[in-house]
Amino acid sequence: MVDTRYHVAGIGNAIVDVLVHADDALLETLKLSKGVMTLIDAAEAERIYDQLPPGIECSGGSAANTIVGIASLGGRAAYMGKVKDDQLGQVFGHDIRKAGVAFPTVAAVDGLTTARCFVLVTPDAQRTMLTYLGACVELTPDDVDEAVIASSQVTYLEGYLYDPPLAKRAFLKAADTAHKAGRLVSLSLSDPFCVDRHRAAFLDLVSSHVDILFANEAELTSLYQTDNFDDAVRQVRGHCRVAAITRGPKGSVVVTEDDVHVIAAEAGITVVDTTGAGDLYAAGFLFGFTQGRDLATSALLGGIAAGEVISHVGARPERPLTLVAAEKLGPIYSGSIA
């Protein structure tokens, strides 16, 4: 095995978020289901933007948020995702690099603009997302940096990569490269409707390519097409080495073939915006895991990172997570130990 240069390498759709405050009436006008992610095309993006109130722009993207969270915890992290070399693409590249993440992907010069996601945050702190994939459809296997993957303890892939047609080939190449190098592969199921769109592929992935699975309750029950959470958990335990399942205010459950760990959510958090909660849970968990922590401690770190990101608007940490983790768990957690 080559030397470990990165704790985690992530691949995902590289997106700039447009965050707006919305009320339930606006969701109704736009005919949106609260809490889910809907894909839109360029014309819809223009039409919908015209109906949104003033917003703020900030870098997002599910796996990108996770990778930034890992760097914020003190981990060494890399990210691959496609932007165009336009103003928003430059913002995305600046933000992820300045968060301390290696970002080797070359921006597209031609073609569609950098992806945007309209994030409608309602007063109940729920977020409803509309994503225009733009340049993300240009991510190809050539963008998978095999040297980076081979030198990363874990390669983290978002399920959303199955939406742009070519990206799934990049996904499979990355998973294959990681395993050939003796590394681990981790998948986030991303969204229950994303699971709906790609269920057969995801079931195959989970049983044959994924070592560490992240899902929330809705995604996991969607994967196994059951209403029963315990039933879904039973099924996933035989399918991958570790599954970390988030349950919102109920905390998380981490299961392996042999063990079940139930971890309470962070207490005392005033929830402002749940955008990025799952992404940052994965960040904390993977940081802990790649530092050699046990599964329960890794899940605790996941909850701490998620707790920070839901306490403010936006999907990336506002405070360095090294500090947040150190406040909660003591200084030993405030940086890289491996």
Place this chain on the structure above:
Amino acid sequence: MVDTRYHVAGIGNAIVDVLVHADDALLETLKLSKGVMTLIDAAEAERIYDQLPPGIECSGGSAANTIVGIASLGGRAAYMGKVKDDQLGQVFGHDIRKAGVAFPTVAAVDGLTTARCFVLVTPDAQRTMLTYLGACVELTPDDVDEAVIASSQVTYLEGYLYDPPLAKRAFLKAADTAHKAGRLVSLSLSDPFCVDRHRAAFLDLVSSHVDILFANEAELTSLYQTDNFDDAVRQVRGHCRVAAITRGPKGSVVVTEDDVHVIAAEAGITVVDTTGAGDLYAAGFLFGFTQGRDLATSALLGGIAAGEVISHVGARPERPLTLVAAEKLGPIYSGSIA
């Protein structure tokens, strides 16, 4: 006089802010004086951006922030300022229109990109700004919509317009159009170093073209080249009809030839980021003034609007100012009465 369509029309440099958290060490590295606005060119903008941490993007521009504040208070408002038809220009146009402001200026198709301002917010809540003017240099007298100016009770101009060479001609055309239509002209001195750059012109403007002047202590003393605030106030009283001078936590002073009103700052505000404080003071004041309120009440509304914007990151209100004003002063202030 034509009918009053707008309470206030503003003209200014149309800018997208890039907000970053910074510490004093970063200001030292970049050799910046805390609290002031420095102009930078495209090459410097690139070099400096590369040294800044991840940020968030949001629409800004001094007069634009004021005009958005007036609309947020329930006033009818228009804005003129030049962006390019690029991604950040589209963000600027979207945000100001969706804030309820008429924005007739046509975006430039060619030429420099939409202006950006790096706003470095330090832990003491001070902001230090670096502005790349970009497309703002394309604002010309042709962009002054005379019908809009003639039908606005007050035309509000920012001193920063004297930085791009052509914009000052747009400024003078607007002031002239307003006065010919029997309307009032208001000027913000913008920044003490901006006053330094254009002192002779500003002194002439204040004594011959300006009815309502906004300045903070540093700007006013810079204008009259004195260390003595009382001396500066004495001088300005003869020069324009109304001068509203902000003094940070000490509140504001509004003077005319005959009267002096001293108004305390809003109490109980936790100051997070002073960006936009002066802009929103002008918004509250001009909203009150154009509703026929007396000067002291107008200044009180200025303090309330400024108090909202300094309580969070960013230069535009997060909560509708109609609500904020109604909470402080009762429902009669929660909308347009004229």
